[in-house]
Amino acid sequence: MKKIFFPVLFSVFASAQKNQLIELRNSIKDKGHIAKSLTLIDLREDKNIGTVSHREEPYELKFESEDLGKLFADWFSENNKEQGSIEYFLIIESLKANDIPTERSVTGHLEMKMATFLKRNNTYYFLKKSKISKDYAPKDHAYVTRVMAAGISAQIANIIKDSYDEKGLNVPVSETELGNYEKIISERxxxxxxxxxxxxxxxxxxxxxxxxxxxxxxxxxxxxxxxxxxxxxxxxxxxxxxxxxxxxxxxxxxxxxxxxxxxxxxxxxxxxxxxxxxxxxxxxxxxxxxxxxxxxxxxxxxxxxxxxxxxxxxxxxxxxxxxxxxxxxxxxxxxxxxxx
Known part of the structure; x- marks a missing residue:
């Protein structure tokens, strides 16, 4: 009986872990109808976003689906029934959330880095990048984890929408160079x-x-x-x-x-x-x-x-x-x- 009891107890405890889902609900509609597709390139070494506390309870932040490629592609398609010819790419370089202890409680902290490119003639052209470092204090947010998840979704939507109007730098980058795009583009x-x-x-x-x-x-x-x-x-x-x-x-x-x-x-x-x-x-x-x-x-x-x-x-x-x-x-x- 003891051999059975402990694994079952652990299973119940593990299932009690609470998740905060990052739902991609913001509009990323391309009003000019020039965008053909949106492809996610996830360059994160660690795919786990992290855990943030709400009222002393830990919540793990996760996207609403583990298949991020399909999730982002479907998000784009749902918002853009009329499509153009330009292929857009969103690179997520880092996305981490964690608790920072304070004197009286903990503050949620978010670090995020993204960039967008368009593809033309099998090469990539830089459009925009965004780097966020932000604290979410409980005194300012009644539900820190929800606000942080909504903030992540909003930041992603903003850089995508802003990219539709960007002309981009006229410096071609190959697919293999995307992981080091900042150094390569600046040198060129x-x-x-x-x-x-x-x-x-x-x-x-x-x-x-x-x-x-x-x-x-x-x-x-x-x-x-x-x-x-x-x-x-x-x-x-x-x-x-x-x-x-x-x-x-x-x-x-x-x-x-x-x-x-x-x-x-x-x-x-x-x-x-x-x-x-x-x-x-x-x-x-x-x-x-x-x-x-x-x-x-x-x-x-x-x-x-x-x-x-x-x-x-x-x-x-x-x-x-x-x-x-x-x-x-x-x-x-x-x-x-x-x-x-």
Whole structure:
């Protein structure tokens, strides 16, 4: 009897393990009807997501089906009855959830990294990537595990929907190279392989491929100091977002308050800036003639003086702020802005 009792007891205990399912219910409808399919590429070494507690009870987070390839393909098909010709791919590189002990309870923590590609002529082209690191405190969420599961589903849906509108970097990657796509793509981008080309770059894609906007030129004063950007035909009474400008082979990143020189080290491109220069309070805008509403594209309509940008606030704290090689987004260092 004893030989039978203990296995049965263990079986009952194991079946009591609670699961929190990640249900793919958010819309991923392609309104332009250009998408043909969505294929999941799961590059995770450990397929287990992890366990998070709700009211001191552990819940294991799982997708609603173990056949993830079919789950994602069916999700796409259900949302896209009318399909186009472009094959989309979602890469999940990491997805982990766990408890972090605190003084009075535990906080749920999520780490997630994804990327999207499209396939053309048997090669892959990068579209978007997303990296999430987020805490879910019980005091903020009545049901932490449900909120986290819903958050995972929403983040996946968001990157898929956003990818339909992305043009992508014009750097082909083979299927065998997808596991190391960030390093491979950055090494093949023109911006990393040669000198900067003078001109105005409206977005990061054009900067990465070193294709300046032909409709925009740098505006200078008689002394040769950069004062902003104008249209090549001389009309500059409009506002347009600008990522960077290159003058005499030197690249400058546009921030809401100034132009800051782009530097490079072993880790890639970066700028040295304060929190106020990246995310300025309303009353610290230094762009002459630019309102808060127009600050995003204010470089075009406003006057910016590089020499003034070099006169930095003495009481500010400056950081090495990386520029992501694939997206151009800021890579903020730990503790960024805490001294403000």
């Amino acid at each position: 981008l023109p911006v990393y392989s040669g000198p900067f080309t003078d001109g105005v770059y409206a977005d990061y894609k054009s900067f990465a491929e070193q294709k300046p906007d032909k409709e925009l030129v740098v505006k200078k004063n008689p002394e040769g100091t950069i004062k902003g950007v104008k249209r090549a035909d001389g009309y500059d009474n409009f506002k347009r977002d600008v990522f960077a400008v290159v003058d005499n082979g030197i690249a400058y990143k546009r921030t809401p308050v100034s132009l800051i020189e782009i530097e490079k080290d072993n880790e890639g491109f970066f700028i040295t800036a304060s929190a106020e220069e990246i995310f300025p309070p309303d009353n610290t805008l230094l762009i002459a003639g630019a309102s808060n509403a127009g600050a995003i594209g204010g470089l075009v309509a406003a006057v910016i003086d590089i020499t003034a940008a070099k006169i930095r606030r003495q009481n500010a704290k400056y950081y090495r702020i990386g520029i992501d090689a694939l997206t151009g987004e800021y890579i903020l260092p730990e503790g960024f802005g805490k001294s403000r």
